[in-house]
Amino acid sequence: MTDLPRNQHIIASGLIAGVGLSIAYISFTQEPAAAFVFPRLISSVFAVLAVWTFIKAMLGRTKVGNGISAQAMRNMLPGLIVAIIYIYWAAKGVGFYTATTVAFFVLLSLYDPAPHTQLKSWLKRIAITAGFMAVMYGLFAQLLNVFTPREIFF
Amino acid sequence: MEFLFYMGDVFTPINFGLLLLGTIGGLILGATPGLSPTMAVALLIPFTFQLEPQQGLILLGAAYTSTVAGGAVSAILLKIPGAPANIATTLDGHTMATKGEGAKALQLSFLASAVGGLFGVFLLIFLTPVLAQWALAFGPSHLFWLAILGVTVIGTLDSSSVVKGLLSGCIGLWLATIGFDDIMGAQRFIFHPAVSGGINVIPALIGLFAIPQVITMFTKGRSSDDAEIITVQRHPIRLAVLEVFRRKTALAIGTITGSIIGLIPGVGGQIAGLVAYDQSKKFSKESEKFGTGHSEGVIAAESANNAMVGPSLVPLLTLSIPGSPTAAVLLGGLLIHGIFPGPDLFLNYPQVAWTFIDSMLIGQLLMCVFGLYIAGLAASVARVPHAVMAAIVLGLAVFGSYSVQNSMGDVYVMATLGVAMYFLERFGFSAAPLVLGLILGPIAEANFIQGSMIANATVGTGTYFFTGWLNWLLIAIVVASISYSVWMEIMSRRYTTKDDAVAKEEALS
């Protein structure tokens, strides 16, 4: 277990070093050169620092950051999946308000500690969702005139 | 003292009503995620079409003042900075709120805002001619060095490792180069249509700060709620007043840094809060407490971002050049009534100009009073169970980032950056330096290119960037700042062990 953060650090800093090196490569090969002067400078510093961090992680000398425990990962996964479906697909696919309502309610049901067997806790969740959506609709649609992607139901 | 003469105009029933409306409306708009002060003021412009010039400006002035302060509400309670100005407020403010000290954090922030704001407006009243020269003194070479100075702050800002702080800053600087470059119009690093327009700062801010917090709440799962019921502490206003004035250093640094930096066209407003935060951390006797819910952090950041409001209008009122996007919108508010700002604005339209400035003074006080009132109510947000909170913050983040440009692309950027930031934070990187890089990148780059174009046509790059007292002064500060960071890194090697760092991380999250 003690080695878990260390391995994670190696993976994380390795990924960042990869990003750093690839953007450095892109900056130095792309044209027009005049537009890439600044990116070249940044990406060089970026790549050097990232590789340094990676080497430190390999040597096990990373001091800050405590990684992610397996338990935390298990807990966050359902919420993260719901959020990702909501943001990347549903918000545009089924409509902004519809998707937010569903996602909000699902997240509440997933993480709210109130028992799933009681009718009362379900009613409470529905009430919170309705209240939140009413505020959002009033603020963004009515007051600020924000145009959201079309809804499928209305 | 002419401003006292027109003070009475602020208190006529209609004008005072508009002032109240602007203040309350501004607080609400300011607290809405995604709605920066610029957009909030722009939204109010159509209402001023119907009003007299004086009334219109009272409404806009009050709204500008209070949207800046209102941004602190969402920054502290939800960790969603409403605008770049409020980034620094989240660092300590939100930590205080999670400890149940939300009321205290809000009270401090509104009091500090009022102190800074009043100071800024008084500068505008008494020192406008001097300040106007200062605002013009910053050419491309100086703005470039200023941006570099900001970059050097990155290493010491809210990060326990200088290297990781700098690396976070580099990520931000790189993200800022995505999209069309501002001068040549060339496309860079466009790997997905959502970023073809570049990364917009406000959705990025929302994602980088709010989403990691949502995911952290997810990691707590269903069961652990009972373990951490937060007792929301009531906090008497009297104590908050004492606290603000006890933290003289932070208040003074915040106010002065905010007013000086706020004056510099194009840069000021966005970084005033962060620079003031960093400076007061360096000067504080308790610098290790910064980031752990320390009152000085909130005071410095909030006094700075409101102190900037007054001086940021100097170039507009005296030279007729808007120094910030918000000033540009206010210019529109003047123009529709046929009022052209300039040196003789105060001679030709004293009734309008002085009443406008007076309304910003009174607006600061009203904003403080309302702010203190909400502080008591709003602090109970910390008692909201984390499941509800996570869903609310996620919903607000999506709506807020969408509403900036009515764009789904911005929402994707917000979410992607947010999820990535959660993982980065677990490995010792932090969001504040990253955001600073994102803001400073375009400033540094554009001014460097403009400066070299001017230099090539005239005196040559070396002379242009390295001569003149203002360049020397800025370079000296840059060198001092880098040396300080290097020295800190060497010193900290001796005593930072993994356990210390972990302990600090725990205190943070």
Added chain:
Amino acid sequence: MKTWIAGAALALATLTGTAYADGHGEYPERPIMLMVSYGAGGATDFQARIVTMTAGNEDALGMPIAIVNRPGAGGRVGWNWFASEAESDGYTLGAYNIPHFIAQSIEGGVSYSAESFEPIANWGADPAVFVVGADSDFNSMDDVVSYAKENPGGLTFSGAGLFVGHHIAALQLEKAAGVKMAYIPNNAGGAGAMRAVIAGEVLGGVNNLSDAFRAQAAGNVKILGVFDLERNAFLPDVPTLKEQGYDIDNASVNFRGVMVPKGTPQPIIDKLAATVPAMFENKRVKSRMEAGGSPMHIMTRDEVLAMWAAREETLKELLAGL
């Protein structure tokens, strides 16, 4: 037979509720959005807010128009979005700036051209002017050009960016006077370019007539010439470049107006083309625009189409030499 099918299709579409685009009889049924590809507070944004303020009136569209800003890269960000992602349902309008977007499409690297958009109406024309600081030694365009001749490539002058109206004016000046000058594009737009002139960072600058007019009133700059065919009513004393002996036409004049993306149903375009110019004619709009020092120039859809085509030709010729 054909009309019958069309009628049935229309009825079906109405039934399923997807007929929002075809229900042109009722258009508009909800508020309309107007995309401005410059930031809040810029001249285009400011004017767009004024000319659309009466949209909600019964004699205009009957629905309010909300402004959405998509600034970046001299307008490229906004127009790219407008050409490739905006919905062509009539509820998404865009503000155009000529010659900016045409010049950018000729230069390349963007996903739009004049063919990607359908103009509705033009509201304003803001010529470019040449400004110098109030204490500058230059008093006419001849002074500027003779300095440029003595210092080839050494006369720095600012403008709002590359391939925008100011840049076109700068190219025309260099070509007509036969000199090489140093055009410094500013990342902060017209306001930033004006600041550079006032602060003395550059020797001169090309800027919008409306902004220069204000800066001159404030005593900060001198205006040496107008890049247009005729003198402007706001500045009757300032000669055009042509009068000063430089062969420069109105190709750089910044025309601002409203357009919709290609693919917007024809009935909606027709309805907008009929109502929008009348909306611009509104007395309140006119008085506000005049108060703000913004020259109005109302053109109908057909006039704008002709203007776009003419501009495209001139610009192609001008930019071919680059």
